[in-house]
Amino acid sequence: MAFTEQSVREQVRAFLEDTWDPNLSLMEWRNILVDSGWGVPSWPEAWYGLDLSLSLVPTVNEVFAEFEAIHVARKGAGQLAAATILTHGTDAHRQKYLKPILTGETTWCQLFSEPGSGSDLAGATTRAVLEGDSWIVNGQKVWTTSAHHADYGFLLARTNLDVPKHQGLSMFLIDMRQTGIEVKPLRQMNGHASFNEVFFTDAVIPRDQLLGAEGDGWQIATTTLMHERRFADSAGRKIEPSIRTERIYQEEAEEIRVSNEPYKWYPQRAGRPDLVLERAQSTGCIEDPVIRQEIAKLLSLNLCVGWTAARAKAAQAQGKTPGPEGSLSKLASSVVAREANRVHTLISGSDAMLTGPESPMEGVIAEVLVSTPAISIAGGTDEIQKNIISERVLGMPKEPRTDVDVPFLEVRRN
Amino acid sequence: MSDHSSTAEVRRLMEDPLGHDPEVWRTLSTEVGATALHIPEVYGGAGFGITELAVACEEMGYALLCAPYFASVVLAATAILNAGTEQQKQNYLPGLAAGTQKGTLAYAERNGRWSANAIETQATKRRGHYVLGGIKSFVPDAHVADHVIVAARIEGESNLELFLTESDAPGMVIQPLSVMDETRKLSVIELTDVPAERLGETDKTMAIRETLAIAAVCLANEMVGGAERLRTDALAYAQMRVQFGRPIASFQSLKHKAADMLMDVELAKSGAYHAAAAFDTGADDAEAMASLAKAQASDAYMQTAVHAVQINGGIGFTWENDTHLWFKRAKSSSVFFGDANYHRELLIQAWT
Numbered sequence: 001m002a003f004t005e006q007s008v009r010e011q012v013r014a015f016l017e018d019t020w021d022p023n024l025s026l027m028e029w030r031n032i033l034v035d036s037g038w039g040v041p042s043w044p045e046a047w048y049g050l051d052l053s054l055s056l057v058p059t060v061n062e063v064f065a066e067f068e069a070i071h072v073a074r075k076g077a078g079q080l081a082a083a084t085i086l087t088h089g090t091d092a093h094r095q096k097y098l099k100p101i102l103t104g105e106t107t108w109c110q111l112f113s114e115p116g117s118g119s120d121l122a123g124a125t126t127r128a129v130l131e132g133d134s135w136i137v138n139g140q141k142v143w144t145t146s147a148h149h150a151d152y153g154f155l156l157a158r159t160n161l162d163v164p165k166h167q168g169l170s171m172f173l174i175d176m177r178q179t180g181i182e183v184k185p186l187r188q189m190n191g192h193a194s195f196n197e198v199f200f201t202d203a204v205i206p207r208d209q210l211l212g213a214e215g216d217g218w219q220i221a222t223t224t225l226m227h228e229r230r231f232a233d234s235a236g237r238k239i240e241p242s243i244r245t246e247r248i249y250q251e252e253a254e255e256i257r258v259s260n261e262p263y264k265w266y267p268q269r270a271g272r273p274d275l276v277l278e279r280a281q282s283t284g285c286i287e288d289p290v291i292r293q294e295i296a297k298l299l300s301l302n303l304c305v306g307w308t309a310a311r312a313k314a315a316q317a318q319g320k321t322p323g324p325e326g327s328l329s330k331l332a333s334s335v336v337a338r339e340a341n342r343v344h345t346l347i348s349g350s351d352a353m354l355t356g357p358e359s360p361m362e363g364v365i366a367e368v369l370v371s372t373p374a375i376s377i378a379g380g381t382d383e384i385q386k387n388i389i390s391e392r393v394l395g396m397p398k399e400p401r402t403d404v405d406v407p408f409l410e411v412r413r414n
Numbered sequence: 415m416s417d418h419s420s421t422a423e424v425r426r427l428m429e430d431p432l433g434h435d436p437e438v439w440r441t442l443s444t445e446v447g448a449t450a451l452h453i454p455e456v457y458g459g460a461g462f463g464i465t466e467l468a469v470a471c472e473e474m475g476y477a478l479l480c481a482p483y484f485a486s487v488v489l490a491a492t493a494i495l496n497a498g499t500e501q502q503k504q505n506y507l508p509g510l511a512a513g514t515q516k517g518t519l520a521y522a523e524r525n526g527r528w529s530a531n532a533i534e535t536q537a538t539k540r541r542g543h544y545v546l547g548g549i550k551s552f553v554p555d556a557h558v559a560d561h562v563i564v565a566a567r568i569e570g571e572s573n574l575e576l577f578l579t580e581s582d583a584p585g586m587v588i589q590p591l592s593v594m595d596e597t598r599k600l601s602v603i604e605l606t607d608v609p610a611e612r613l614g615e616t617d618k619t620m621a622i623r624e625t626l627a628i629a630a631v632c633l634a635n636e637m638v639g640g641a642e643r644l645r646t647d648a649l650a651y652a653q654m655r656v657q658f659g660r661p662i663a664s665f666q667s668l669k670h671k672a673a674d675m676l677m678d679v680e681l682a683k684s685g686a687y688h689a690a691a692a693f694d695t696g697a698d699d700a701e702a703m704a705s706l707a708k709a710q711a712s713d714a715y716m717q718t719a720v721h722a723v724q725i726n727g728g729i730g731f732t733w734e735n736d737t738h739l740w741f742k743r744a745k746s747s748s749v750f751f752g753d754a755n756y757h758r759e760l761l762i763q764a765w766t
């Protein structure tokens with residue numbers, strides 16, 4: 001079927017006029033939606049989609065917005081799991097997992113980072129060993145969002161120690177609700193516990209829950225991470241609950257509340273430059289010539305960062321390969337966050353020593369002051385970004401590596 | 415110091431409303447003699463100078479010792495030394511020197527500013543005695559102090575004066591503030607007709623300035639101690655941590671960062687040591703040097719803390735890792751008793 005913008009608009013309208021009803025339960029509606037193909041229209045027809053070209057997806061979203069109709073679930077690592085399973089899974093995997101992810105019945109987590117492998121993700125040491133018809137897993141993951149209420153996880157584990165590090169990894173779909181898995185919340189320096197440590201002690205994975213082939217783990221993880229960066233916009237963006245009161249909106253609001261909970265402080269880690277002027281005005285610091293300079297510097301920097309990101313987006317929309325603007329954004333946001341922290345401290349003066357509801361802006365500023373260090377670490381450190389920029393964007397010679405061509409067992413590690 | 419201030423102990427005391435271990439305080443005062451350092455022998459002290467006091471502060475900053483040392487010894491004892499009458503020194507200093515009594519200085523107010531013109535607390539004479547009225551804030555360790563020294567103006571006069579009162583005096587309400595750096599407890603003090611005695615008899619402008627300057631010097635030394643600890647711990651971690659089959663310390667970007675950190679901390683130390691010595695040699699510019707040291711140490715400590723978290727990577731952002739304890743001390747010390755901009759302004763005023 002060949003779609004045009006016009007035909008898509010008409011068909012989505014007709015579909016929603018027929019079926020959309022805010023008095024349905026969230027699950028009733030999502031089941032209808034997923035079966036119709038309009039939930040994930042760019043997916044293949046065989047799997048809940050309509051093979052719609054990506055360029056027409058915004059049109060679908062526009063019509064959904066007109067109707068204030070609710071979408072498929074977009075929570076946590078579910079979208080990433082779905083994209084990964086769709087690409088690398090067997091039909092049995094797709095049959096079992098995809099629909100409940102889209103309806104929001106199941107929650108997923110991504111089990112990649114380990115205490116010993118952060119920047120060097122391919123150094124993962126969590127082991128999976130095949131015994132009879134099961135893979136037995138031992139080891140530890142860290143920084144796992146949502147692990148405490150996840151039904152399933154996708155797990156990067158080492159299945160072969162005798163080959164080079166990138167070749168000995170495999171990807172598994174693991175049932176999180178089992179005795180061999182212990183999840184412990186990980187508290188951060190800002191007091192929040194957004195992540196978890198996950199301990200595996202003889203955890204069991206049925207043999208057929210290996211994703212792709214044994215040894216494909218790194219390649220699959222790389223595509224997942226690519227999706228993660230692509231979704232970074234939407235995952236980071238706060239999905240706002242509707243103010244409407246029908247049952248379905250309330251159920252969605254609860255879903256959003258639970259999935260946003262770990263990210264409550266995320267705006268603060270970016271430094272909140274948006275609050276700087278308001279704070280300077282309300283404290284009277286705006287009269288201080290030194291602080292005026294600092295604010296002007298910070299806000300100019302922040303604007304340039306935004307414009308640089310916009311240039312990258314525009315280039316991408318025109319189909320150009322992403323230039324340096326893209327790689328620079330993450331690095332630049334670290335600078336903005338650090339500078340904003342400094343300027344907020346200048347403005348707050350002695351109040352920067354306070355925290356909690358009675359401190360500036362009901363504790364938001366205090367949270368900025370102890371959250372910005374995250375931004376230059378999470379999602380790849382600043383140093384790793386600089387390596388990427390210098391080696392891949394600028395074409396500077398790569399660092400010699402000693403860890404890639406030898407069996408993993410021989411690679412030095414902690 | 416490290417025997418009595420392990421990070422497990424620091425974490426315990428952060429949660430404890432008292433905020434220090436009385437047993438450690440006793441050791442510090444009776445065995446180490448740290449509370450007596452800069453108090454003259456005639457008042458039960460050891461008769462050393464600001465240099466020795468600063469060294470003690472540096473060690474405490476390094477260990478992140480949770481104790482009312484800065485409040486009692488650096489602030490209260492110095493204020494009495496600088497402003498008190500002979501009788502007042504005899505009355506109060508021996509207790510502070512022995513550590514059997516504690517004191518603090520209630521200087522700043524809700525506006526959080528450290529210049530004399532920001533102080534609004536008033537002293538009024540009633541039947542021959544002073545009573546204090548006003549609200550003090552950011553007062554360190556007031557919750558454990560016996561003597562509270564309050565900066566206030568006598569009604570109708572323009573000069574700032576110091577008054578000494580007791581923490582259990584009628585009309586005084588001490589309430590803890592929620593603070594980011596829980597290793598140093600701060601309070602708000604509401605004063606309503608609190609009876610107090612005036613420290614000294616003549617104008618105390620210079621005595622107050624010198625007390626604040628010594629506070630800045632001691633804080634600067636405490637800060638360079640903390641920065642040194644962050645720097646060495648981060649370096650040790652980098653030597654140990656392996657990624658990509660090699661210690662992260664072998665990456666050149668990390669080596670350069672480590673070299674920058676050494677430079678920042680060493681320069682700030684030089685400033686802090688120089689300023690402490692300036693008080694002992696009676697240098698004319700000692701106050702200005704105190705401001706220089708405080709500004710330099712504020713920037714260096716904070717920058718070192720930011721680098722230290724970064725070198726630790728994800729683990730450095732966790733509660734369980736100790737880096738954030740010093741990070742928070744760096745952040746709050748950088749504004750305590752005036753931020754770097756404030757002190758640089760004082761410095762340039764002294765120079766022009």
Ligand SMILES: Cc1cc2nc3c(=O)[nH]c(=O)nc-3n(C[C@H](O)[C@H](O)[C@H](O)COP(=O)(O)OP(=O)(O)OC[C@H]3O[C@@H](n4cnc5c(N)ncnc54)[C@H](O)[C@@H]3O)c2cc1C
Nearest residue numbers: 113118119143374378379380381383662665724725727728
């Ligand atoms: C708030 C937060 C959220 C996070 N969320 C997630 C998440 O959702 N999912 C997930 O999987 N992980 C997550 N992480 C983990 C994060 O991706 C890692 O912490 C990060 O990649 C760094 O790894 P590491 O902590 O092991 O540090 P390390 O890799 O040990 O790095 C330590 C230091 O060494 C430097 N270094 C390492 N290699 C090099 C090199 N080649 N050249 C120069 N310097 C180098 C680093 O830059 C850093 O300064 C999160 C972390 C934080 C703080």
